[in-house]
Amino acid sequence: EVQLVESGGGLVQPGRSLKLSCAASGFTFSNYYMAWVRQAPKKGLEWVATISTSGSRTYYPDSVKGRFTISRDNAKSSLYLQMNSLKSEDTATYYCAKPPFAYWGQGTLVTVSS
Amino acid sequence: DVVMTQTPPSLSVAIGQSVSISCKSSQSLVYSDGKTYLHWLLQSSGRSPKRLIYQVSNLDSGVPDRFSGTGSQKDFTLKISRVEAKDLGVYYCAQTTHFPYTFGAGTKLELK
Numbered sequence: 047e048v049q050l051v052e053s054g055g056g057l058v059q060p061g062r063s064l065k066l067s068c069a070a071s072g073f074t075f076s077n078y079y080m081a082w083v084r085q086a087p088k089k090g091l092e093w094v095a096t097i098s099t100s101g102s103r104t105y106y107p108d109s110v111k112g113r114f115t116i117s118r119d120n121a122k123s124s125l126y127l128q129m130n131s132l133k134s135e136d137t138a139t140y141y142c143a144k145p146p147f148a149y150w151g152q153g154t155l156v157t158v159s160s
Numbered sequence: 161d162v163v164m165t166q167t168p169p170s171l172s173v174a175i176g177q178s179v180s181i182s183c184k185s186s187q188s189l190v191y192s193d194g195k196t197y198l199h200w201l202l203q204s205s206g207r208s209p210k211r212l213i214y215q216v217s218n219l220d221s222g223v224p225d226r227f228s229g230t231g232s233q234k235d236f237t238l239k240i241s242r243v244e245a246k247d248l249g250v251y252y253c254a255q256t257t258h259f260p261y262t263f264g265a266g267t268k269l270e271l272k
Contacts, residue, residue: 091203
């Protein structure tokens with residue numbers, strides 16, 4: 047059974063950093079692209095980042111490019127999202143997803159507020 | 161960016177009724193490999209999204225055949241036959257043909 051478990055969310059001040067993690071199991075992690083998707087409170091879904099199987103290729107929307115970095119450790123079956131220079135508009139539940147959105151974690155809430 | 165326009169924003173249905181949700185993209189979703197990467201997701205209240213249909217018309221494992229997806233190029237439809245209570249929630253279309261990946265704004269399916 048595919049399982050994705052996110053962690054690392056919390057309350058952070060604007061301008062600070064936070065790193066999210068996603069532990070994957072139930073499939074051969076190293077064979078799949080992986081992604082992060084977020085959902086602001088009471089809002090829709092927004093794709094945040096995608097990473098290739100080896101980690102050599104990464105993709106971001108303009109809204110987070112240059113501030114967020116997706117990475118992975120295939121030996122640990124883990125996915126990460128380093129978020130820098132956080133803004134209030136980054137407040138959301140962040141989901142780890144196995145593309146194309148086939149499986150999702152339970153999400154971790156990030157609140158950016160002073 | 162590809163804009164995904166979903167209609168209607170909400171639907172009130174009676175159990176057993178059939179409904180359709182439209183999703184239109186601002187660009188063709190046909191990829192260079194000839195496939196169309198348009199998917200449908202359901203987010204039930206308080207839950208993570210769940211994919212129901214991938215590549216326009218392919219049902220995910222465990223999804224009842226009351227759900228069906230049709231369409232091509234820029235115009236897509238999700239149909240739910242004989243709606244059940246467990247079908248309620250917000251439906252999203254999503255495209256993974258072009259970066260950045262984009263979602264529709266969602267259609268909330270509620271009980272009448």
